[in-house]
Structure formats: C-alpha cells, structure tokens
Amino acid sequence: MEIVQIVGLAFVAAVLILIIKEQKPMFAFLLTAFTGIVIFLFLLGKISSVIHVLEDLAEQSGVKxxxxxxxxxxxxxxxIAEFGAQIVRDAGLEAIAAKIELSGKILxxxxAIPIITVIIETVVNLMPT
Incomplete structure (x- = not known):
C-alpha cells in the first residue's frame, strides 16, 4: 500500500520540519521541498501507467x-503549477504562488486553443444551414 508509505514519509518529515523550523527555518523549507519532490518521484511510475492506458484508449477510439x-x-x-505553488506557499510567499497558478492557467x-477550435468547428458543422 503505497499510500501508507507516502503518509509515513510525510509524517516523519512533518515532525522533523516542526523541530527544525524554530532553529533553522531555511533547512525546514528545504526539507519540505525535498519531501514533496521525493513523493512526486515515488508516483512517477503510477503516472506513467496512467499515460499508457490513456494512449491505448485513444488509439482504440481513433482520437488523433x-x-x-x-x-x-x-x-x-x-x-506542475499546483506543485510549484504549494512549495512556494510553504515558504510563505503567497503572492508568488498566485503568480505560478495564474501562469499555469494561461499556459x-x-x-487548449487547438482543441477548442476543433470543438467549435464540429458544432458549427452540425448546425443546419
């Protein structure tokens, strides 16, 4: 059960961060960021599996x-935008976190423009003239 390992790692990191935070806030932040990266790397295999399933489904359904x-x-x-914003937010920099989220939304x-264009063209072609 991977979730138990993830929660265990997060719990140990949280305790260490709370202990270190009073004396060395910079190290506490680095430990926070490192823990987040380790959890992300732990999940890369799962993400890869999901991508392969989606690729197979797209191929079977004829999606380009x-x-x-x-x-x-x-x-x-x-x-990535959410992960980055959370790390920056953990450092207490809410304004920069908001900018990361805004940048992600704009990107x-x-x-999405090409997909939206195809959807609009399809709807227009379905309408009676």
Missing part, C-alpha cells in the same frame, strides 16, 4: 494522437 498529447501536456502543466488556455 496530437489531441491526446495536448491533453496530457495540459494535465502536466496543471500538476493551459494557450495549449
């Missing part, structure tokens, strides 16, 4: 590979 790649990139941007919008 470019659309699946775009959607996966959008999901990646969302996760997602830019990447």
């Amino acid at each position: 590979p470019v659309f699946l790649k775009t959607i996966l990139k959008i999901i990646g941007i969302a996760y 997602i919008m830019v990447m």
Whole structure:
C-alpha cells in the first residue's frame, strides 16, 4: 500500500520540519521541498501507467494522437503549477504562488486553443444551414 508509505514519509518529515523550523527555518523549507519532490518521484511510475492506458484508449477510439498529447501536456502543466505553488506557499510567499497558478492557467488556455477550435468547428458543422 503505497499510500501508507507516502503518509509515513510525510509524517516523519512533518515532525522533523516542526523541530527544525524554530532553529533553522531555511533547512525546514528545504526539507519540505525535498519531501514533496521525493513523493512526486515515488508516483512517477503510477503516472506513467496512467499515460499508457490513456494512449491505448485513444488509439482504440481513433482520437488523433496530437489531441491526446495536448491533453496530457495540459494535465502536466496543471500538476506542475499546483506543485510549484504549494512549495512556494510553504515558504510563505503567497503572492508568488498566485503568480505560478495564474501562469499555469494561461499556459493551459494557450495549449487548449487547438482543441477548442476543433470543438467549435464540429458544432458549427452540425448546425443546419
């Protein structure tokens, strides 16, 4: 059960961070960031499995590979922006965290334009003239 390992790691890190925070806040932040990265790396195998399943489903359903790649990139941007914002927020920098989230949203919008265009064209073609 991977979740038990993740929660155990997070619990140990939280206790260490609370102890270190009073004496060395910079080390506490570094430990926070390191713990987040370790948890993310632990989950990379699971993420890879999900991507392979989605690729197989897209191939079976006839979805163009470019659309699946775009959607996966959008999901990646969302996760990375959220992860980065949380790390920066842990450092007490709420304003920068908000900018990371805004940047992620704008990049997602830019990447979604081709998909939105195809959807609009399909709807327009379905409408009676």
